Structure formats: structure tokens, C-alpha cells
Amino acid sequence: MQLLITFFLLLSLLLVLKTPVSSVLGEVFHFVGTPFWNASSGIAGWFHEQGSLITSKKALLKENDELRDIIDRTALDAYSYTLLREENDMLKEKLGRTPEKEFLLARVLATPGQSPFDTLIIDAGSTEGVALGMRIFTDGDFVIGEVTSVFGHSSVVTLYSAPGSELPVILASDGTPATLFGEGGGNFLITLPRGTLISPGDLVNIPALAPEYAAVVDAVDRPEGESLAYVYLKLPMNIYQLKWVYVASPLVSRNGVGEKTQ
Numbered sequence: 001m002q003l004l005i006t007f008f009l010l011l012s013l014l015l016v017l018k019t020p021v022s023s024v025l026g027e028v029f030h031f032v033g034t035p036f037w038n039a040s041s042g043i044a045g046w047f048h049e050q051g052s053l054i055t056s057k058k059a060l061l062k063e064n065d066e067l068r069d070i071i072d073r074t075a076l077d078a079y080s081y082t083l084l085r086e087e088n089d090m091l092k093e094k095l096g097r098t099p100e101k102e103f104l105l106a107r108v109l110a111t112p113g114q115s116p117f118d119t120l121i122i123d124a125g126s127t128e129g130v131a132l133g134m135r136i137f138t139d140g141d142f143v144i145g146e147v148t149s150v151f152g153h154s155s156v157v158t159l160y161s162a163p164g165s166e167l168p169v170i171l172a173s174d175g176t177p178a179t180l181f182g183e184g185g186g187n188f189l190i191t192l193p194r195g196t197l198i199s200p201g202d203l204v205n206i207p208a209l210a211p212e213y214a215a216v217v218d219a220v221d222r223p224e225g226e227s228l229a230y231v232y233l234k235l236p237m238n239i240y241q242l243k244w245v246y247v248a249s250p251l252v253s254r255n256g257v258g259e260k261t262q
Contacts, residue, residue: 103246104128113240118162118184122245125153130247137246138237141211161186169214172203180214188215188233194222196229204233
């Protein structure tokens, strides 16, 4: 190894001295040294690549751990919500205050993109027991509208988000009463005193024994110099892509037994 190092040092000295011999030896030096340089460059690149892979792997493992934590927390929240809801339902049943409604599953034949503005057409009508005024639910206990026209095997549903619609609601955060105004396209507006505590993501409820949600807060605008806050809300689902809904049929309790109204 020492002889090889000495050889390359001598060659380097000859190259620096610019002698005739150095010109010839320079070509030999480049010919012999090129494979070594390429090899060293390749080895350095390989180590750099391995280092990048190790760094990327560490980042992925860290991200994976963070995602697992989020999933675990979400599962715990969902489990807690389920337990609370079950306890709430049991308490209401013991007190004789069970929600007085049953549901009929209906397929959406036409959404607002195919039917008049902010209306749905569903495949259930008077033959299936649908009547005017029955409310329409989606998954997640959201109430989105009411039946406004009934035919033999189909019905028209007008969404609460239709322009001109007004719906009494309460803020889920503190129970403040408000009026939900339809703005079209699954959107709503509420005006509240400027100091009302409300934030994006908050729910707005329809007063009822069982959880019934009307919309989710999307944004809050508190203009300078005004005493009001303008709360913009929306439905959490895409009304233009609805496939199924639930028609709520009211029940009348008689001696603790629910019977469908005629």
C-alpha cells in the first residue's frame, strides 16, 4: 500500500513540474487513476444514497407512529361517543322518553344537479307510507330537509338549505338559540351577537330528544365596527352525490307502545 501511495505521489510531482516525461506519465496516470476515481465516486454516492434511505425510513417510521396515535385517539373518541349515546338512550327509555320516529330507507333518484334547486327526488311515495312534512335524514343524524310533494312511488324533498328557508336551531356548544337561513347549494347563514363563542367545526342542532344536527360551522366573520357575527355553515356531505336517505316517520306513543300515525 505504501509503494502505491509513493507511486501516485511521484506521478503527481511530475505532473506539477510540467516536464516532457510528465506529459507522457500524465496520460498514464489518468488512464490508471480514472477507475479509482470512478470507484471512489460511486462508493461516495452509494453511502450518500444509503444515508438518504435511512433518513427517509426514519421519517416514515415517525409519520407512521404519529398516524397510529391519531387512529388510536379517534377510535377512543368514537368508542366514548358510542358509550355515551347508548347510556343516553337507555336513560331516555327508562324515563319513557324514547325518540318518536322510525325510518324508511329511500334511494335518491335525482339530486340538486338534476332536479330543481336544492330539492331531491326519492323513490318512496304514498304507497310506501311517505307523507307531506316527513323529515329526511342522512348518516350521522343530520336532518337535511322535508317532503314537500308526494306521488305514488316517489316524493320531492326540499332541503333546508334552499334559499328562503328558515329553521330554528341551537348551537351545540352552549345551547344558544338561533335561526338557520338557507343560502342554496347545501349552505346556510346565521347571524349572532359579535361576542358569541362559536368556531369552525361546531355543530348546530335541531331541538329534539335524540341528536339531530342541521349543519356544521364553516367560517365565522366578525366585521370591524359591527355588532354582529356572520356564521357560514354547510352540510358535511356533498348533496350532489347523495345516493340514499332516511325518511323519518313520526310515531305516536300509546301506553308505551309506538304506533305509526295514519
